[in-house]
Structures are given as C-alpha cells and as structure tokens.
C-alpha cells in the first residue's frame with residue numbers, strides 16, 4: 001500500500017478501540033467482550049451473527065462445534081483460520097447478546113455493525129470476498145431475503161460475497177433437506193477460498 005493510505009497502526013488503533021467498546025453494555029447480560037479478528041493483509045472476511053457463550057468465555061470466535069463445521073466447509077485448518085493476516089472475522093454483533101425469553105440466542109446488538117464495520121473495513125484493503133454466514137449477516141449486507149435462495153444462487157453474489165447458512169447443528173437438518181448444498185455449494189466454496197488465499 002502506498003504512502004498516504006491506511007496502515008497496520010490505523011487498524012491496530014481501531015481494533016483496540018473496538019475491543020474497549022461498551023456502547024450497549026446495559027443490554028449485555030455477561031457484559032461487553034467484543035470478539036473480532038482483523039489483519040491488514042486479510043483476504044477472506046467472515047461475517048457471522050454474534051458470539052455465543054463459549055466464544056464470550058474464551059474470547060476466541062468459532063472455537064466450538066459450529067467452528068469445526070465451518071472450517072470443514074472452508075477446508076481450512078485452525079492455523080489458517082485463526083491467522084488474521086489471512087482470515088478476518090467481523091460478527092454482525094461483536095458481543096454475546098444474551099438469550100431470548102423463549103430460548104435461543106438474542107439477535108446481534110443493532111448498534112454494533114453500523115458503528116464498527118465502516119470503521120474497520122476500509123483498513124483491510126486486501127479483502128476479496130466476504131462470507132455472509134447466516135441470516136443476520138445476509139440481512140446486514142444484502143437486505144431482507146431468503147437465506148436458502150441466496151445460498152443456492154451464491155454464484156450471483158461472487159466475487160464479493162458468498163452467502164452461507166450458519167454452521168450450527170440446526171443446519172444439519174437443513175442440509176439433509178437441501179442436498180444441493182453439500183453437492184454443489186461446498187465444493188464451490190472450497191474452490192473460492194483456496195483461490196483467494198493462494199493468489
């Protein structure tokens with residue numbers, strides 16, 4: 001990157017500020033603990049929903065069964081997945097948002113992405129493709145729409161975006177009902193990821 005553009009120090013500063021954010025602290029049952037992974041040379045960006053309790057406790061995104069499934073879909077080992085100079089992770093909400101009264105995690109805090117994504121994204125100029133993992137990420141970037149339809153029509157969103165379901169255990173049932181996902185989408189996803197990280 002040439003002289004006047006943003007550099008690693010700008011990203012480091014923005015990351016430090018994001019990690020210290022307390023904007024919606026009163027709404028967070030476990031308190032703020034922003035989870036993100038950023039690097040100036042990252043080429044692949046994963047935008048998911050919000051951290052679960054395991055990520056909140058460890059401070060590490062996708063260190064759970066969903067992460068194992070996601071890495072399998074991407075055909076990436078932990079060394080590459082957790083290398084911020086190759087893979088960046090910006091959830092739709094950086095902090096664990098708590099539970100809904102009827103069960104399941106609450107939606108990502110709506111304050112988060114509008115505040116932090118526009119600040120961090122321009123500081124990662126090497127990003128070539130953004131994986132939109134789950135309905136919250138897809139709604140954030142693409143607006144309202146059918147998750148399954150977007151995943152099926154993934155080719156329409158390339159090279160900038162790749163819509164995916166969230167890799168939770170619920171997706172196993174969804175994938176069984178939609179065999180095209182494993183047969184067509186996963187091989188294409190692996191090819192895209194391989195090409196982005198290689199060249």
Ligand code: SF4
Nearest residue numbers: 021023024094095112
């Ligand atoms: S969810 Fe986002 S906006 Fe809210 S405290 Fe965490 S980092 Fe800040």
